[in-house]
Amino acid sequence: MKVSKSLLSGILILLSLSVQAQEVLRPWDGIRKNSRVRLWHYNPESEHARGSGIIILPGGSYHHLGIRNEGHHVAARLAREGYAAFVLRYSTGMYGHTYPVMMEDIQRAVMLVKENASEYGINPDSVGLIGFSAGGHLAGWMGTYYDTDYLARYGLDPGHSLQPAFVAMIYPVVSMTDSLAHIRSRRNLIAASQPNDLTNSLSLEKVVRQDMPPVFLLACLDDPVVDPRNTIRYSEALEEQKVPHRLLLYEHGGHGFGYKPGNSDEIEELWIQEFLLWLDTEINH
Numbered sequence: 001m002k003v004s005k006s007l008l009s010g011i012l013i014l015l016s017l018s019v020q021a022q023e024v025l026r027p028w029d030g031i032r033k034n035s036r037v038r039l040w041h042y043n044p045e046s047e048h049a050r051g052s053g054i055i056i057l058p059g060g061s062y063h064h065l066g067i068r069n070e071g072h073h074v075a076a077r078l079a080r081e082g083y084a085a086f087v088l089r090y091s092t093g094m095y096g097h098t099y100p101v102m103m104e105d106i107q108r109a110v111m112l113v114k115e116n117a118s119e120y121g122i123n124p125d126s127v128g129l130i131g132f133s134a135g136g137h138l139a140g141w142m143g144t145y146y147d148t149d150y151l152a153r154y155g156l157d158p159g160h161s162l163q164p165a166f167v168a169m170i171y172p173v174v175s176m177t178d179s180l181a182h183i184r185s186r187r188n189l190i191a192a193s194q195p196n197d198l199t200n201s202l203s204l205e206k207v208v209r210q211d212m213p214p215v216f217l218l219a220c221l222d223d224p225v226v227d228p229r230n231t232i233r234y235s236e237a238l239e240e241q242k243v244p245h246r247l248l249l250y251e252h253g254g255h256g257f258g259y260k261p262g263n264s265d266e267i268e269e270l271w272i273q274e275f276l277l278w279l280d281t282e283i284n285h
């Protein structure tokens with residue numbers, strides 16, 4: 001029986017809507033006052049549970065967050081595929097936050113998920129990250145600086161390594177250098193009063209290390225927002241350090257598409273299928 005495109009799209013939407021966040025965590029409760037940081041947890045469908053977790057970091061120029069298409073829709077899809085998914089609403093410039101507050105947020109989120117891994121039915125060593133645009137930068141930062149302690153000032157002592165199992169960066173901001181930087185992201189991340197050497201330490205292509213986790217990269221060559229050379233330069237730096245990675249470059253697609261259920265033959269479905277295949281062949285084997 002031939003299924004129409006509109007019917008298939010409707011089925012995909014209903015499936016996505018059927019997966020809801022099971023709980024909303026407040027990572028900084030009792031630690032940091034008046035924090036708006038939240039972590040939504042999506043349980044995997046039990047018959048497909050893989051024992052792995054993925055923390056999702058939406059983008060938004062470090063100013064705001066596109067938390068629907070780059071957060072909750074992605075989480076619902078990953079949960080249907082058997083992954084425990086977590087959407088992080090991290091601190092942004094909209095509320096006056098700059099470096100290193102959002103870095104503290106991602107370290108705290110990874111710590112929280114790993115500490116409670118048994119409750120979520122996952123292996124603490126199988127928690128990865130996926131980030132979009134500025135969220136891709138934050139994910140890549142965590143893949144680099146996972147062992148730089150940003151939590152000690154709060155009296156927190158992680159019981160597990162904070163190294164992610166993998167990092168996925170979708171149309172990411174990578175560099176803070178003048179020739180490549182997404183200026184709005186840099187302006188929101190690095191306050192004018194902060195030291196100039198932050199530009200180099202936050203330019204991910206300059207700080208790749210050999211013991212980084214595997215990396216999945218995706219960019220579109222017609223991206224009008226973040227120069228795709230960010231992704232290409234980062235891939236070259238990973239190659240130089242022999243870090244396992246997969247680079248996908250699409251000729252068309254632009255920026256900010258994230259994932260929307262129902263677009264069965266569009267770029268949203270193409271990239272997520274490639275990502276899931278990469279997880280199966282390179283991470284979950």
